[in-house]
Amino acid sequence: MTTTHSQGGDWQAFLDHYREIRDLNNIESVLGWDQSTYLPEAAAEGRGRQQALLSRLAHAHATDADYGRLLERLGNRGDLVPEQERTLALARKAFGRSTRLPERLVGEMSEHWGRTYTAWTKARPANDWAGMIPLLEKSLDLTLEAAGHEDFANPHDAYIDQSDEGMSADQIAQIFGDLQRELVPLVEAVTAAQAAEDASRQLSRGPFGLAQQLAFGEEVIRDYGYDFSRGRQDLTHHPFMSRLGDRDVRITTRYREDDPMDALYSTLHESGHAMYEMGIQDAYLGTPLGGGVSSGVHESQSRLWENLVGRSRAFWTAYGEDFRAAFPEQLRGVSDEDLYRASNAVSRSLIRTDADELTYNLHVMLRFGLERELLAGRLAVRDLADAWQSAYQDNLGVQSPDLKDGVLQDVHWFFGPVAGAFQGYTLGNIMGGQFFAAARQALPELDDQIARREFGPLHGWLRENIYQHGRRYTPNELVQRVTGSDLSAGPYLEYLRGKYSDLYGVQL
Amino acid sequence: MTTTHSQGGDWQAFLDHYREIRDLNNIESVLGWDQSTYLPEAAAEGRGRQQALLSRLAHAHATDADYGRLLERLGNRGDLVPEQERTLALARKAFGRSTRLPERLVGEMSEHWGRTYTAWTKARPANDWAGMIPLLEKSLDLTLEAAGHEDFANPHDAYIDQSDEGMSADQIAQIFGDLQRELVPLVEAVTAAQAAEDASRQLSRGPFGLAQQLAFGEEVIRDYGYDFSRGRQDLTHHPFMSRLGDRDVRITTRYREDDPMDALYSTLHESGHAMYEMGIQDAYLGTPLGGGVSSGVHESQSRLWENLVGRSRAFWTAYGEDFRAAFPEQLRGVSDEDLYRASNAVSRSLIRTDADELTYNLHVMLRFGLERELLAGRLAVRDLADAWQSAYQDNLGVQSPDLKDGVLQDVHWFFGPVAGAFQGYTLGNIMGGQFFAAARQALPELDDQIARREFGPLHGWLRENIYQHGRRYTPNELVQRVTGSDLSAGPYLEYLRGKYSDLYGVQL
Incomplete structure (x- = not known):
């Protein structure tokens, strides 16, 4: 929808187009809000189709080739003030993220995440970890393959940057280490008292x-x-x-x-x-x-x-x-x-989402630690359930008697990349x-x-x-x-x- | 979005495209429903922009040139069963209606209806009928001009057909006449008793x-x-x-x-x-x-x-x-x-929307009659307020002491064509x-x-x-x-x- 503008009008054209992308995203949020609050039960399937259509239109708008050229032209200008530089940088980053991956990989990921999520909804109540192993192995492969298209030495950082811009796995690991060292004995003392x-x-x-x-x-x-x-x-x-x-x-x-x-x-x-x-x-x-x-x-x-x-x-x-x-x-x-x-x-x-203020971080940091090991190749998916139990034992002194409240507990690793979901x-x-x-x-x-x-x-x-x-x-x-x-x-x-x-x- | 399909796939391609138009219309309805029920008061302006964007996307989808050619091709086929014929006829009618009017006229109407509606929201509480006359005169002109692009001898029929397909002003006038003749004395007898x-x-x-x-x-x-x-x-x-x-x-x-x-x-x-x-x-x-x-x-x-x-x-x-x-x-x-x-x-x-089962039709039919006279050129807009009062006197034996509950009562004539709004x-x-x-x-x-x-x-x-x-x-x-x-x-x-x-x- 973006048409040719004079150099002077480019900035406004950029803002106008970006505003439409945001409006489409906001409309997606209206559909999502209604789905979670008031959607009649029989309407779920139709709502899913509406969301898929809107998401396709929003994606087309966000990856529009004319818009991409506009961002390129603006990037070559030397007259932007720092606030504009930052604005443009964020837009270019989002555009790059939306267009960089090969279509084949995007399709494969989307199909695989959908299948994995469906499998998880059944595997969790059945405590079926063995059935999830091959799916999670493939998830890890896809996570690493997609990160390979990003400009980060450490694949973990590519995902962390998406939700916690500019932070790295190393920076986080160091700070989490500081916190964990103090928190474990603190929790012990408090729970004893x-x-x-x-x-x-x-x-x-x-x-x-x-x-x-x-x-x-x-x-x-x-x-x-x-x-x-x-x-x-x-x-x-x-x-x-x-x-x-x-x-x-x-x-x-x-x-x-x-x-x-x-x-x-x-x-x-x-x-x-x-x-x-x-x-x-x-x-x-x-x-x-x-x-x-x-x-x-x-x-x-x-x-x-x-x-x-x-x-x-x-x-x-x-x-x-x-x-x-x-x-x-x-x-x-x-x-x-x-x-x-x-x-x-x-x-x-045992359950992260029910945890109190003090212990909550231990639940989070041990997950981040496991993610880090998986991505670095130091932990195999097939050993994840045991590593989960050890981590709980070490940090909280408890172990789940089953897998549904153990390694299968959170949805995060089972509907997308196995990275960047918990540290925030x-x-x-x-x-x-x-x-x-x-x-x-x-x-x-x-x-x-x-x-x-x-x-x-x-x-x-x-x-x-x-x-x-x-x-x-x-x-x-x-x-x-x-x-x-x-x-x-x-x-x-x-x-x-x-x-x-x-x-x-x-x-x- | 419609791509070339084999003759056999054309029917499915048509249904797929139509389905997307419907889904977009349904999303528009979600936004409208939320606006009327739960939208926070400060969010109205932003919602308006979302609606305008979505309506533009839906219109583009409904008037897509490839889709138009597809409808054309299907119309030339001799192998459709009656249910398909009807399905296609309705789609072609909708496509024609969305594409037939010159862009200039569509823009002028949209601008004029918006201005007229805003003016009405102020004129009604102020009983300012005089200020509305020039706007309504222009509305009537636009109503007639747009009808000139449709395939109906009587311009009124073009609008009636949009909401009550296949019916004509003459057919309706005759039946309303039958009803009115009996209803006026019936209401008199009942209210006396x-x-x-x-x-x-x-x-x-x-x-x-x-x-x-x-x-x-x-x-x-x-x-x-x-x-x-x-x-x-x-x-x-x-x-x-x-x-x-x-x-x-x-x-x-x-x-x-x-x-x-x-x-x-x-x-x-x-x-x-x-x-x-x-x-x-x-x-x-x-x-x-x-x-x-x-x-x-x-x-x-x-x-x-x-x-x-x-x-x-x-x-x-x-x-x-x-x-x-x-x-x-x-x-x-x-x-x-x-x-x-x-x-x-x-x-x-005096108020249509508060009327009981028996008198309600009298309110409606007198409006239809006034519309008919306006469109036929037998009644001038400047005489409409008096004609309204006479019609109420003749049909219901009451007259509004002011204009806000008289000729300015209903929104229908003040935000779109002056035709086809009441007979249903x-x-x-x-x-x-x-x-x-x-x-x-x-x-x-x-x-x-x-x-x-x-x-x-x-x-x-x-x-x-x-x-x-x-x-x-x-x-x-x-x-x-x-x-x-x-x-x-x-x-x-x-x-x-x-x-x-x-x-x-x-x-x-």
Whole structure:
């Protein structure tokens, strides 16, 4: 659709075309949101066909040859300002990624991922790891073959760069090593100290009504600064945040009748993702700069509002009373301190998605480590199940009695490349710790503000320093700009030590 | 996207391409549905841009030159069976309609309709008819100019054919004349007889809770046969039915806290539209045959389930108890007969969309008559407001004290051609009367079945005789096949006379 423009009009033509690609992607998000929330059950097949058609049109638009030539011409100009350089670089990177792979390989991957995913949905409940081995071996081959078309010495880096731009497997491995060394003994100490009490016992008097759970969570995120005129919350099986338009950033949550913490922290988590997207400056919307910059930075914002704010003592000082008022019978006699402790119960469990703040990173880092070994050829797929068990034993001191909660647990390796899927979660926690420490320095009254539900200063600081910039800076640049330091696990570890030594009276 | 196919593959290539056009239209419906139900308020502008983009892509797909040549080739073949002939004819008609008008005219119309609509939204609350006159004059010119490109001697017929295929202004005028002659004195007699009582007084003890209103309406349409595995109901300002996919036919309703009849009959009405769409045979879905055949036949189904079933005495025998159980305080002492009478209160009002079953047609037919005069050049736009008032005086014995509920009342003439927008409503009532009389003949126990909530026989008869056929037959052909007669107001008038003479004890 791009037509010839004068040199001066090229920039606008580029922005116009890119805007249409984004609009098509946003329409895909509308279809996906509806599929997860309100699609009638018999309509799933037809929706799949609509999505495939739209995705084909969006791909055609994103790989349009005239558009490619336009990007090329703009790349040869010497008169772009740095913000334009960055904008163009991101667009060219996306264009290259969409056009670089041979069609044969794209088709083979798409067919193979589909088959592997279907097989996994059956193999997992059947604990059938043996049947998945040849499929995962082929996945690993395809992962490496596709990486061969990218400009990275280490194939792992090609995938990491897609979600956490500019970071490398080596950089991450070193930081994860720092964190892991400290975290394993910390978890041991905390779980030992906590063994005598059941921190969540106070909340076991359900059921907790859905309407009250939703209303309470929405009260909190409205205070946080989630803007309901530009979003909404609905129920889904798996919670998510999704951008459906420039001013349409929706979240979803799930709930359990016997545990109101589940819906609450899911809502707080997704609201953090959403406020990041909502905070991007208007001028960037619909351009290559108009999104969160990486999975790690995104996760830093969801985890910051979920954990560093939402699981703090100040938080329960602010909301304990309203929470009890929402469930007066169920929470009779439960104090703010009880709620604080219940929201910070630690357990060495088998399931990543159910893990608490402290152990969660161990689940993530061991997966990253296994991925790294697989890609380097130091671990064979057929040995992965055993390596998984050893890693759990070493890190968490537990082993799954079956394979469905072992190596078959997560979908990530079974519907796409065996690389780059997990590191963002823990990168986010690490960055969240760094960002929060910087915010605390800038806002010395932060805890008091939280206890008074005054989130304007924190939200404003995050918008000013992080949100507004969208993808203007790489994740490493952003961390540098905001904290004055490189990526480092130090502040996050310090936060964990402080919090858990206080909570469980142990010297950490 | 259509590529060259062998003669044998042409038919499949045609169906494949048409299927994609439909899928794009269905995606447009998803965006529209979301816009009316759940779109955050700040997202409206962005959604408009998404819709414009998608509509452009859908138009490009529908007017693709290769596709046009394919239709041409298929049209030259002598080996199509009648069902294929009809399928192809509908596709060629749609293609011709999308490609026939000069681009200049399409652009001018689109620009003018947009401007006129915006002006109307301001002129209506301000009672500013004078300001709308030049815009409507231009609309009329464009309406006539566009019709000049169509193959119809009477320009009015070109527009009627778009929504009520094969019908003509003359045919409709004659039947409307028959109906109107009888209806005017009937309304007079009924309103005189009813004057002493206030049939709706029994229901005036609100408020009626939303959740109960929705639950009751959904109970009824589930009994009717609306399939919630292929649809759902949500709230909107203006109720509608929309097909979002082959097996995704949704409805919406509105509600008033002081009158539970409003939401109920809106739900019943839209469920009738939806069951028609849901009943089309699988083989037709995604083909030119896969939709309701005309606005008149569609309206016959919504009105049949809303009025002929839903406002019958048998209906309230079936549901009176549950309705009272939903609102035990509000409806204390209200009998089934009271509910029957309340749902059939007649009044000579000014607003078409609030009109009762009996007077509604008078509102519609006078609009059709004014349209006819405008298009024939017998009425000037500047005289339309006076003509409107005279028509209301003659037909309903009332006149609007202002213009906003007079000539400026409906959006129809102010966002598109001044033609073909209204006749379907009353055609639907007339056809509904004919279809219901035929159903009653086939199902002698119909009233007893309704009173027992046994809707299977009626729904099955409609599916067998009407729904499954989609657009296989023209409306006139369908009426002939189903009833053995041409379109005629007789059965509908007979139904009205029987019902209202019994209700109000008058000889009609």
